[in-house]
Amino acid sequence: MSDVVWSGEWVAGRLDLRLSGEGLRDLMGLALRRNPKRAHLLVSRVLGKHIPESPATVYGVGVRLGRRVRELLGDGLAAQAVVLGYAETATGLGHSVADGIGGVSCLHSTRRRVAGVATAGGFEEEHSHATSHLLLPEDPALLEGDGPLVLVDDEFSTGRTVRNTIAALHRRHPRGRYVVVALTDMRSSDDEAALEKFAAELGARVDVVALASGGVSLPADVLERGQRLVAEAEAAVEPPQERSAAVPAARPPEPERVELRWPQGLPDGARHGFTPAHRARLEDALPAMAGRLAEALTRAGTVPGPGTEPGGTAAPRVLVLGCEELMYAPLRLAAALEERLVKAAEVRFSTTTRSPVLALDDPAYAVRTALAFPAHEEAAGTPDGDAAQGTRYAYNVAPGADGRRRFDAVVVVTDSASDTPALHAPGGLLSRLAEHTDRVLLAVLPSYVPLRQPLRGPDFSSYAPQDVGWLLQDMSHTQLEAPTEEREEAIQSGGAHYAESLPVEYQPSPEYERLFHSALEASAARVARAVGTVTEAVLAERGAATNARPGDGGKGGDRAARRRPVLVSLARAGTPVGVLMRRWARHVHGLELPHYAVSIVRGRGIDANALRWIAAHHDPADVVFVDGWTGKGAITRELADALEPFEGFDPGLAVLADPGGCVRTYGTREDFLIPSACLNSTVSGLISRTVLRADLVGPHDYHGGKYYRELADADVSRHFLDTVEARFGEVRTGVADDVAALLASDRAPTWAGWRAVERISEEYGIGDVNLVKPGVGETTRVLLRRVPWKVLARRGAGSDLDHVRLLAEQRGVPVEEVGELPYSCVGLIHPRYTRGATGADGRAAQ
Template sequence: MPHRMTDVDPRDGRTVEWSGTWVAERLGVELTGDQELTGLLGLALRRNPKRAHLLVSNVLGKHVPQSPTVVWRSGHELGVRVRGLLGDEAARRAVVLGYAETATGLGHSVADGLELAPYLHSTRRPVQGVASAGGFEESHSHATSHLLLPEDPQLLAGDGPLVLVDDEFSTGNTVLNTIRALHALYPRDRYVIVALVDMRSPGDQGRLEGFAREIGARVDLVVTARGSVRLPDGVLEKGKALVAAHEGAATPAPRRERGEIVRLDALGWPDGVPDGGRHGFTPRHRAELVAALPGMAARIAPHLGEGRVLVLGNEELMYAPLRLATALEDAGADVAYSTTTRSPVLAVDDPGYAIRSRLVFPAHDAPADGPGERYAYNVAGGGFDTAVVVLDSAGDTPELAAPGGLLDRVAEHVRRVVVVVVPSYVPPYAASSVPPRASSRAPSLVPQERPSMPLPEPLRGPDFSSYAPEEVGWLLQDLSDVRLEAPTEEREEAVQSGGAHYAESLPVEYQPTEQYQELFHAALDTSAARIAHAVGVVTETVLAERSPRPVLVSLARAGTPVGVLMRRWAQARHGIELPHYAVSIVRGRGIDANALRWLAAHHDPTDVVFVDGWTGKGAITRELAAAVEEFEAAGGPAGFDPEIAVLADPGSCVRTYGTREDFLIPSACLNSTVSGLISRTVLRADLVGPGDYHGAKFYRELAGSDVSGRFLDVVEERFAQVGDAVDAAVKELLGADRTPTWEGWAAVERISEEYGIHDVNLVKPGVGETTRVLLRRVPWKILARAGAGADLEHVRLLAEQRGVPVEEVAELPYTCVGLIHPRFTRGATGADGRAVAAK
């Protein structure tokens, strides 16, 4: 079936122009497959060098306002089909899992169709005090952009079928990686994958059956329609040109008078019923909600007026506003339903295009991944008289109602905005034990009890590291005799497939060529004064604002050379000897809690200043803040300030820094040979017990290549010549607004989408992180800011040695960015989507 230029409106049966016409005609894209496919999907564009088009669902309730009954039935009917496939007995033992943010409401509606199954959806919003049952990325299952936070820790542990729901089954990577990761923890005999559309390419259609054989379980696929997208040659370049030509298009003009904003004070949400499936939603909850819906709709109805109504949900909060909208529709209101989103899409005001308008506003729910833009599509110009904005209480913040915020932007296009707040559900044990603030990882990873054995004293050189003993004490355990190294590609495959965490092994240490070593020494001589200036600025800022006698605690290992230099600056400039220690922090696992306990026993925690080399997108910044908070919530000593001091802050993630420029710090050019011959840190259950520090290795055998001391000495020699400039810079800095903007994180999200990676942890921004990619990972390509000079000579050399392309980019917020492509997912082969494979 080629694309059709008209379609049928599911609301009233009218013939309308197909919302994929604009893209299809201009790009030559064809949608082929089942007859109903174009009724389910339209087409849009977004800036993405891997895929010019974007499939936009007409029945999901995300981007396109739709009848709430149509949206709910789209999921409910799939659930009925799943129940028929499983049978009543298996359906009673099933658990339904939906994906945030897009499929949370769809998954919940599928669970409604099963009737007897509890529901859980992944979340991007960590909840303090609730233990994680797992975490994964869109195409990468070892990090925690998605968290699973069930109130009942046994929810996923049963042996009944697991039903996984997403809006689109395209490559299958996300769902299959999730199954593989959960199967390792909670093995079961049967899985059912549910989606509105199956759009797998011919190359991906052979994976499902083989995957089922690999894990030894039956895997079914239930979808509403199947099809594929035919793309002509040159479609990417045509798509880029179209986006460039239309991305500045104006939103439909606001109403002459801004709409009023009113709040509904007494919704009558039933006590104890969760606002969604973030922590689980049981059949009992469903029954109580359904019983309460008519009363809640009756409380909203007097505020609606006589025109068309939009019920607007909020990102993950899709199901509660959807059911309120269906209740209003049942009561006779003319209602459409959609939700806000974090996904940027090009808007074109044309009836043959799926996204006709876009409202942009700041995030208002204090997301764990930092501030950023959010969007509401097809609201402006949608002909709505009233908008009912439904959100949970965690999102009811000052930013919501601020100028330019969500309410303000919506009020520009409707007569009235009705704000409805559903109480955010937090499991009682979490709500009573910890403050209601977000964190970025599971508190279950923090030791809950103080180890009974005394903690060891720090390791010091020359027995551990090539640094002098007074330069740094390592709060680590020595794993030098343990074989931990694995080939880079083998590690990458294990990490990306979910089979291992990156901290469970070590990369083989890179041995630099003679040409590369010459580059390092040249870069050091060129940049030494610049680094000395940054060292002076960050140290003086710490002394002025944090403590006159700070205890420097560097994050091993990139932070350790910086900590040593800060210690030397304080000694040379002020004659004070600052204590300096190095501790381990692991993304997704947190900081070494035992190291914090040792520090608290020997120093005042309020004097501790955590030190790192640089910021990229700010992942470690957030990790440290959450880890310190959880450490205290679990009973650890209080007083640690999680704000990191860094040499360079190109990501604008911290307040205490030496510079915000993205330039070459030569210590990033090498691994252990510029960091005291110490490996990166290791955290593995069979090596690190409850009373142990995290581990690391001392590569004594590399002493002949060690330049750790030279790096420190060359920079220290420049201290005197930059003193006056440091004083002037610090004076200016102390009076400036240094509030982090998190520009780096926003840039990484944009790059992840533009290059079709869809996983922020595979985007490594900045010179330092790009260098790490080339030294330790399996890079896909390097993005280099056009015109970048000497700071990138070593990057270009490494890229050439590894056969990695370097792409010049005119406008790049960093000097360079390293991209790791998610190509190491082992997956399997499969059938036509109806495949059933058994052991």
């Protein structure tokens, strides 16, 4: 053995502990736990948790283990694997193993509860000071496959934790192959037999891959000895001087914040899953982020600038310090920084921990120094800035008595959920570090908050679950409705946006209901033909059309080679159209098109979180936005503007009817009655229009919507869909002709509707185009939701306007027939509306 003292001698000698196994002493030392369940701690030198180490070494060990797993499984099985790392110690190791396997996703367990994220499982770690592990994947399907599950921990000691994990997951999603990966396999022969028996009972194969293996021999009274040693060691340490209560602790200077420019939407770790696509984005961004760290260290005077050698006899020492479960991102940043500063500085990596360990400044002991500080992680369900309870530790960061291990600078890498006042307070982590180094820098990664899965019927909406997934949050139990007159006054006065409240749902009279059903019967074939035309146009434009005409059931097309458009309807008027387009694609071509409904709000834009979810689950290039009709084109323009910050999405809009001449993809440009415009929620899956209000919709929330379950008896949503779908067969030939003519024509938007609206606004002295609502659908909305002034009807318009005339009569709104009008009708809202200026019938005074 070399003259270097092994950092496990102190514990081994006093506990009569014997370590057997080749190479184990090179990988680990020993320390004493402050834990009544276990006396000793195997302290890894290559994990990057308790002992600062070269980040290239820490990362390389995990990658090497991952490559051994790929060799064990073979390329085919390895490609189907999912990696699960254990919190907190093996979160970075699990990531690194996944990188070594290559092309697989990983997840790590967590002890951080995340509000609004469903738990996909959990298990207990009996010997730990913090026993409960949660599994919070963003995509539940991550754990539902039948490929190998690779479980990664730093130490495989008895196997109980692994057996608990496998048992819990196997009950939900059985699979035939598991692989356990650890730095060290320290199981006894009895433990090995227990795992073999467990696997046989499970009917699965469990393999073990470890960097080194061996055993630990312990005396029977090891717990009592360990607790006695801890008590004696702590008693021998001089207590810190008490600070007078009259002299408050000084607040440390704020560290320099380093803006890494972490890629937008990239998870900060695998708490909710980390995919190969995420890894590719991280790899692309690492060099630039490491460059920004290096520049900050140069500004701080820690490392020399580019092209200069470090002064003095030794290169400056820089520690990159992660926080608890946040290991992988800081590790990769540290490795990239180490590569960049290869001649300018000595870079080391470690992380803070929850684990209470005794510190002794002795070369024969693995944990020489300890910095204790209050927890600074934001606790789930508490106000911003409230930290979780408890004490956290940073080991071997303070230099100790000899000062030879001192760091010239420490770069703390944490996430935004941990960037709380407790982090910056006197006695907090930053303060404690500042006592032992010249410079403290802080880099904060945005905490990744997974978005919820789409809501589906019957829990949300009366549509079938396969018809549409609603990317909304359910506000069904929130009072959002306000009287129409109050809403109108608030909207026009600038006191509130129209999306901040909901109108009281219109309850149709028996006469109006009869009008809806007769209109549906009369126009079903016309709607079906427009649905077929716009769907076929989308399939052709997106390269998904078959070689067959729409009448032959889709024969003759190479379905496997086709891309599938992803329909994203603008809730809620676009949603019935999206459902019908999806049904046409299935009915005619056998295509199952994904369909989601998202919120877009005039003046506020599209729901960015909904787009983020879609982009994470589909290629944005496949997305087709769908709406019911165009009026003057305000939403068409809103959509184009809202999509500018997002990569890959086509801002084109596909609509059933485009009387305003605003889009290229449409079923018709005639302004005709689409029966779904006649009613509100009762023809739209019982869903309200969408809500966007700052006190209800946070930065990680979808826009809101309500499910009016209480209106189920009046619901005609499925009846509308089924009635139109029943006419698909008779219109197929006409659709084929329409599509051929459409694709051969000049479809450039004319914006004729916008010009007409500007003319009407000026002619009627309105002065605000937003108060002019052109087309049958928009006029109906005015009569149902707003305080209308009058309706302009094109002279000679027929039964398409029967329901408009009835609504106008019920509300006492005059209908004025005009000659030159590109729409069947136009609804006008008076620009000077106040409740005090209305008559008994609710009309605005003229």
